[in-house]
Amino acid sequence: MQILHHGAVNGVTGSCHELIINNKASVLIDCGLFQGEDSKDDLSIEFNITRVTALIVTHCHIDHVGRIPYLLAAGFKGPIFTTLASASLLPLVIEDALKVGVTRNPKIINACLSLLNKRITPVDFKTWFNLPVKGSNTAKAKFQRAGHILGSAYVEIDITNKSKNKHRVVFSGDLGAPYTPLLPSPKAPYKADTLVIESTYGDKNHQGRKERTHTLKKVIEGAIADNGVVLVPAFSIGRTQELLYELEQLIYKSAKNSKWRDLHIILDSPMAATFTEQYKNFKHMWDSEAKRKVAKGRHPLDFKNLTTVDSHAEHMAIINYLDSRQTPAIILAASGMCSGGRIVNYLERFLSDATTDVLFVGYQGRGTLGRDIQKYGPRNGYVFINDTRINIHAKIHTISGYSAHADQKGLIKFVTGMRKKPSHIKIVHGDDEAKNALATKYKEVLGSEVKIEIGKG
Known part of the structure; x- marks a missing residue:
């Protein structure tokens, strides 16, 4: 052998x-x-x-x-x-x-x-x-x-x-x-x-679940306060569904707060949406906590605050809408390491805005745009996106506890x-x-x- x-x-x-x-x-x-x-x-x-x-x-x-x-x-x-x-x-x-x-x-x-x-x-x-x-x-x-x-x-x-x-x-x-x-x-x-x-x-070692949920909540509260967007580069399978689950829980617990109740959650990834459907199809493989929520009539992966974006035209329309209206929103988009996909267009538009938060919830490989933003963002550096220099004024966060590893x-x-x-x-x-x-x-x-x-x- x-x-x-x-x-x-x-x-x-x-x-x-x-x-x-x-x-x-x-x-x-x-x-x-x-x-x-x-x-x-x-x-x-x-x-x-x-x-x-x-x-x-x-x-x-x-x-x-x-x-x-x-x-x-x-x-x-x-x-x-x-x-x-x-x-x-x-x-x-x-x-x-x-x-x-x-x-x-x-x-x-x-x-x-x-x-x-x-x-x-x-x-x-x-x-x-x-x-x-x-x-x-x-x-x-x-x-x-x-x-x-x-x-x-x-x-x-x-x-x-x-x-x-x-x-x-x-x-x-x-x-x-x-x-x-x-x-x-x-x-x-x-x-x-x-x-x-x-x-x-x-x-x-990762943060514990309570700690990472607390961090996620703080980032969202900051976005609500300054009407900014939270960009989450998310892998289509795994991380996206876990985040939707946690976001539904945070909104459910904060239902009395109108700003939380009306918060936009945008899933801008056709593949992630397709895989989310697969997760729903395999509910029998969920853990006991998730099954209890379903039994009580909750829908952890399909709640009213969630908007799914399909076509490229809708994708660009959402970016223009968020840029012009300055309304708080959380955007989950692939790719998870920012090496391609729709997240790149969001980063190109919003990375230089001080009201933006970028939230990394997964490993960023060497040589990827995600790793560069993670490295240079906290020191007010810059990255190149589509051959254009983008100065990073957005706040950069990393929550390792949401890693699927x-x-x-x-x-x-x-x-x-x-x-x-x-x-x-x-x-x-x-x-x-x-x-x-x-x-x-x-x-x-x-x-x-x-x-x-x-x-x-």
Whole structure:
């Protein structure tokens, strides 16, 4: 058994790991897009796929699935195993990725989606399924809830050799943070012999839920006071739905205050709106808190203050309206790292306005516009948007507690919560500081008997 990494080892994007089961068969875990500093002009598959018999998709964020069209183009003909909810999201994500980054030719898009749909094999959580393996060893896999976004999973893979000895490899995918809205928190697996784990926030701990909700409320109160807009660059799947849930709760609790009662919440992302519908379709996967609200007649993802913007014409009309009327509003728009999408138009118009607040609720990758605003905004710096220098007068906030990623405590707990600890841990999916800090913590907690390795491409 060997594990090769074809992405997400020198940063947090391009997740793609190859588990070599024997000399005739391997499986891929994710096949994601490179973003930010890691971006590549040529996205064609550079590694040998002749022995790859299957692809396992942990969840549908673009940095975990964005290279799938190129994998299909390279001749991959195996099954794509993923959870039931992810199976419904994956074609939507790939279609959008093709339109944004590849082509708008409907024939090419439909041909790719047709190939994709033939390959997708949905599997429920906690259900073992056999992997197509040629040669001496056999392998089976199982999805467990990761709590990151709808349908997200970590995957357990059991490899059995001729002598019937088993070796369990666990790939974390992206683990969710505890106590986030809507989805249950991930639970540690019973055991792992080898663990491949993400480290996005391996060097940080998030704010608690009460603290981050308080911060969110303060930002909104400031916007109400000065009639400004709050711009939230939000990932279409996960962060958007969690924020809608929290905003509905804040408005519900402040219903006696007319300014809160009439506050505009604008979801300006057709993809985010589509994924929000999917979240509603999979209510049975929500956590107990969210289910109780629904039972009481509340609609956490579909409330009266919420306006969804569809067409580009509506999008521009909203920007012009907000610019001319100076009315408080909260805008949630993709992309989450400000590397494209409608949020860029809002930033170009409102970033230089002192009444504007920009609220980052997710990780900002190196080399992205979001990271630059986060870095230079607090020091009254500037950024370039569409080749135009924009001076940053807006107030910049970061609430790490809304990250869909587990923090250092969560990543430690995922391992210490196992009844049978791994003998080998490979740390991936993080900047160098995060990976090194997590490796140090694991060594402190687990001792020298566990081999701690930082993954290399």
